[in-house]
Amino acid sequence: EVQLLESGGGLVQPGGSLRLSCEASGFTFSDFAMAWVRQAPGKGLEWVSTVSSTGGATSNADSVKGRFTISRDNSKNTLYLQMNSLRAEDTAIYYCATRAYQLYSAMDVWGQGTTVTVSS
Amino acid sequence: DIQMTQSPSSLSASVGDRVTITCRASQSIANYLNWYQQKPGKAPKLLIYAASSLQGGVPSRFSGSGSGTDFTLTISSLQPEDFATYYCQESYSSLGYTFGQGSKLEIK
Numbered sequence: 001e002v003q004l005l006e007s008g009g010g011l012v013q014p015g016g017s018l019r020l021s022c023e024a025s026g027f028t029f030s031d032f033a034m035a036w037v038r039q040a041p042g043k044g045l046e047w048v049s050t051v052s053s054t055g056g057a058t059s060n061a062d063s064v065k066g067r068f069t070i071s072r073d074n075s076k077n078t079l080y081l082q083m084n085s086l087r088a089e090d091t092a093i094y095y096c097a098t099r100a101y102q103l104y105s106a107m108d109v110w111g112q113g114t115t116v117t118v119s120s
Numbered sequence: 121d122i123q124m125t126q127s128p129s130s131l132s133a134s135v136g137d138r139v140t141i142t143c144r145a146s147q148s149i150a151n152y153l154n155w156y157q158q159k160p161g162k163a164p165k166l167l168i169y170a171a172s173s174l175q176g177g178v179p180s181r182f183s184g185s186g187s188g189t190d191f192t193l194t195i196s197s198l199q200p201e202d203f204a205t206y207y208c209q210e211s212y213s214s215l216g217y218t219f220g221q222g223s224k225l226e227i228k
Contacts (some may be wrong), residue, residue, distance in 0.1 A: 059215035
């Protein structure tokens, strides 16, 4: 079964750091670019970051540039999001998703999400 | 950056109705346009990719059309399980994405 499982969310103070993980199973992880998408409470979907299949290229939304770093370990089938200098507005559910090159780069597999709350 | 504008932001309809949601891109994105359905407490689900290609397992009452800057999602005959929020998304940008603001479909 194709699956993505996020972990690492929690409560963190403003200015703090957190690292999210996304473990993939059921497909060849190293074949796919991967992305993080977030959803603030009661709000819409916001793309956060994307990493290429090899990890050699990344792209970040302006809202997280300089604070968040996306990476991957293909030997562990795991995607990461290192989040530094966290702000209240980073509070959201964070989803990882595959970037399916064969589907015009649509996101066809999603995790269940992990919740990040930034509050003092 | 590409901006995506969806309309309407919310709508009410009845079971059996035909519903159309539109999405406009701020520049041409060819057919790099995808549609997602999201139900409360759940992750989004891919419905349509490349503007008009139905993702596997998605009922045929869902359809998409458009190219360039203007796109539509149509549900031909609403079923109870279709009441959800729908998002368009451009995947034209290199590694980046932009989502529309969402369209919440509610039962009339």
